[in-house]
Amino acid sequence: MDLSAINPVILVASLMVASTPILLAAIGELVVEKSGVLNLGVEGMMITGAICGFAIAVETGSPTLGFIAAALGGALLSLIFGVLTQVLLSNQVATGLALTLFGLGISALLGQGYIGIKPPATPRIDLGPLSDLPVVGRILFSHDLMVYVSLALVAGVWAFLRYTRGGLILRAVGESHDAAHALGYKVILIRLAAIAFGGACAGLGGAYLSLVRVPQWTEGMTAGAGWIALAIVVFAGWRAWGVLLGAYLFGGVTVLQLNLQAAGMAIPVEVLSMSPYLITILVLVIMSADRRRAAMGAPASLGRVFHASS
Amino acid sequence: MSVKSILGTAALAVGLASAATAQDDPLKVGFIYVGPIGDGGWTYEHNEGRLAVEEHFGDQVETVYQESVPEGADAERAITQMALQGADLIFTTSFGYMDPTINVAQKFPDVKFEHATGYKRADNVSTYSARFYEGRAVQGYIAGQMTETNKIGYIGSFPIPEVIRGINSAYLAAKEVNPDVEFNVVWAYTWFDPAKEADAAQALIEQGADVILQHTDSTAPQAAAEKAGDVYTFGQASDMAEYKPAPRISSIIDNWAPYYIDRVQAVMDGTWESTDTWGGIGTGMVGIGEITDAVPADVKEGALALKERIGSGEYHPFTGPINRQDGSQWLAEGETATDETLLGMDFYVEGLEGEIPN
Numbered sequence: 001m002d003l004s005a006i007n008p009v010i011l012v013a014s015l016m017v018a019s020t021p022i023l024l025a026a027i028g029e030l031v032v033e034k035s036g037v038l039n040l041g042v043e044g045m046m047i048t049g050a051i052c053g054f055a056i057a058v059e060t061g062s063p064t065l066g067f068i069a070a071a072l073g074g075a076l077l078s079l080i081f082g083v084l085t086q087v088l089l090s091n092q093v094a095t096g097l098a099l100t101l102f103g104l105g106i107s108a109l110l111g112q113g114y115i116g117i118k119p120p121a122t123p124r125i126d127l128g129p130l131s132d133l134p135v136v137g138r139i140l141f142s143h144d145l146m147v148y149v150s151l152a153l154v155a156g157v158w159a160f161l162r163y164t165r166g167g168l169i170l171r172a173v174g175e176s177h178d179a180a181h182a183l184g185y186k187v188i189l190i191r192l193a194a195i196a197f198g199g200a201c202a203g204l205g206g207a208y209l210s211l212v213r214v215p216q217w218t219e220g221m222t223a224g225a226g227w228i229a230l231a232i233v234v235f236a237g238w239r240a241w242g243v244l245l246g247a248y249l250f251g252g253v254t255v256l257q258l259n260l261q262a263a264g265m266a267i268p269v270e271v272l273s274m275s276p277y278l279i280t281i282l283v284l285v286i287m288s289a290d291r292r293r294a295a296m297g298a299p300a301s302l303g304r305v306f307h308a309s310s
Numbered sequence: 311m312s313v314k315s316i317l318g319t320a321a322l323a324v325g326l327a328s329a330a331t332a333q334d335d336p337l338k339v340g341f342i343y344v345g346p347i348g349d350g351g352w353t354y355e356h357n358e359g360r361l362a363v364e365e366h367f368g369d370q371v372e373t374v375y376q377e378s379v380p381e382g383a384d385a386e387r388a389i390t391q392m393a394l395q396g397a398d399l400i401f402t403t404s405f406g407y408m409d410p411t412i413n414v415a416q417k418f419p420d421v422k423f424e425h426a427t428g429y430k431r432a433d434n435v436s437t438y439s440a441r442f443y444e445g446r447a448v449q450g451y452i453a454g455q456m457t458e459t460n461k462i463g464y465i466g467s468f469p470i471p472e473v474i475r476g477i478n479s480a481y482l483a484a485k486e487v488n489p490d491v492e493f494n495v496v497w498a499y500t501w502f503d504p505a506k507e508a509d510a511a512q513a514l515i516e517q518g519a520d521v522i523l524q525h526t527d528s529t530a531p532q533a534a535a536e537k538a539g540d541v542y543t544f545g546q547a548s549d550m551a552e553y554k555p556a557p558r559i560s561s562i563i564d565n566w567a568p569y570y571i572d573r574v575q576a577v578m579d580g581t582w583e584s585t586d587t588w589g590g591i592g593t594g595m596v597g598i599g600e601i602t603d604a605v606p607a608d609v610k611e612g613a614l615a616l617k618e619r620i621g622s623g624e625y626h627p628f629t630g631p632i633n634r635q636d637g638s639q640w641l642a643e644g645e646t647a648t649d650e651t652l653l654g655m656d657f658y659v660e661g662l663e664g665e666i667p668n
Contacts, residue, residue, distance in 0.1 A: 116350060218530070269667035
């Protein structure tokens with residue numbers, strides 16, 4: 001065993017990169033669920049975002065355009081779900097699962113011509129002297145733009161839900177759509193907007209995988225990341241900072257266990273392999289152990305069908 | 311699937327069975343894949359084999375396949391469904407389908423099954439595999455001379471004999487040409503998860519490995535190596551030529567097409583029997599992809615000579631004296647490993663560090 005081979009600074013920096021796709025998808029899903037909609041199609045929206053972003057980045061040579069396309073692609077796909085569940089009142093669970101299957105299929109179709117191609121590199125942001133600071137520079141100031149965007153999104157969602165009138169309305173819709181409707185808020189429109197936001201975030205998360213983290217296109221490359229994002233929203237008690245903690249924990253333990261294995265740590269590999277799932281769930285459950293607060297987190301109308309006449 | 315269509319396919323299957331596959335019916339050949347056919351590695355090559363069967367037999371065969379079938383309980387459902395749809399011959403192409411294949415085969419005695427890389431057979435179940443370890447020896451030979459840090463990273467999938475064999479074979483060959491070489495093995499516990507494979511490669515590179523061998527199916531480790539620069543990799547299962555000339559400096563290519571065509575022909579002729587096939591470099595089932603110019607000419611020459619000697623049967627990658635990891639003797643001077651011990655290999659050879667998970 002040679003633990004000195006693990007450089008903690010590089011470890012933290014790579015855990016931030018490893019966690020970003022899940023974080024982006026989870027923060028989007030948080031907003032969707034706060035509006036009272038359960039969209040199980042995160043995996044499908046992520047993989048669609050992954051191929052949309054990849055294809056556009058390759059065609060135009062610009063990763064930025066790729067990310068924009070990924071957000072649009074994810075949002076577009078999520079709106080199919082939105083129209084089906086909000087306007088046509090289909091079952092949210094079944095429609096969400098169908099969306100995942102659809103997303104996996106259509107991404108494989110779109111991706112036919114993109115297997116084995118390398119995307120244009122996403123540059124790291126040059127923050128000048130800040131990046132040269134010891135330790136902190138490598139951890140905080142030498143990432144690509146999307147890492148900062150994901151962190152800004154978490155802060156933005158937190159502030160929006162907590163301090164703004166819009167956030168209050170969104171939460172009201174999620175808690176009691178009938179009351180919100182009676183007050184004159186457009187429940188369906190608000191939910192459609194939330195769903196589109198969730199889809200855009202999931203799309204960004206997928207594109208981060210295909211453009212930065214892996215970077216290449218392979219069918220089924222999200223390999224379950226969307227489901228992890230869904231679980232993290234629940235275990236984080238529908239709180240934005242909880243989602244950040246959950247995603248970084250999951251990504252962090254995943255990276256750490258691979259590093260420990262590479263360093264020849266004398267812990268059984270089976271234990272190391274399941275540790276990301278176990279530790280993330282454990283920590284988040286302990287954090288939301290206060291039952292009253294946890295109960296407040298779950299939107300009361302989550303997954304319920306809304307129709308103005310009922 | 312509705313009840314009606316289940317009954318429909320069941321009736322169809324019964325109908326087919328009772329008609330004893332009339333001569334003018336095309337032979338229906340099914341394939342169960344563990345990953346997507348676009349994985350660029352393992353499943354991609356099996357699918358190339360399927361396409362070769364279609365091309366060779368034309369209208370005489372009809373092929374069906376299912377991608378990304380998880381290893382485990384769901385595999386049994388997928389194989390059963392394929393048998394119910396009237397497949398006459400089914401190839402199940404991953405180690406984890408072993409028990410499901412045997413179970414389904416018991417229920418469909420008239421359907422022929424071919425399971426890749428397993429060791430359980432029945433009257434209607436054959437097994438086939440390739441001697442990937444022969445290719446691993448060539449990889450190890452190159453890797454041992456390409457590394458400057460003397461640290462070689464190895465991304466393992468699951469701790470099964472096939473993977474352990476590969477690690478041992480590569481290590482022995484690398485050690486032979488570079489006595490200071492060290493192997494760091496990371497178990498990813500997946501055949502296909504690009505993000506995780508990329509992370510594993512990243513972790514190995516950060517800890518000083520400058521050559522990465524992989525026994526997982528995606529090209530993600532190649533991409534990670536390319537990003538890091540100065541790191542060399544090898545294509546796994548497929549050529550992975552898009553990463554030529556570096557980081558990918560050579561590859562092991564699985565070529566299943568001749569075997570698949572043979573077996574389909576055997577079913578058509580009625581000569582199909584349960585067999586155990588283990589082809590290597592000699593029979594062409596294992597190919598070595600182009601060794602690129604990133605490799606010095608003398609190393610390349612030596613690697614090709616080694617490949618030649620293995621292919622002709624002159625040299626066996628497991629030739630004694632070889633000790634087990636605990637120092638006990640495995641093979642005496644000049645002794646070569648039997649296929650039986652290779653098929654059940656569950657130990658590291660001397661010099662490798664770390665433990666094999668159970």
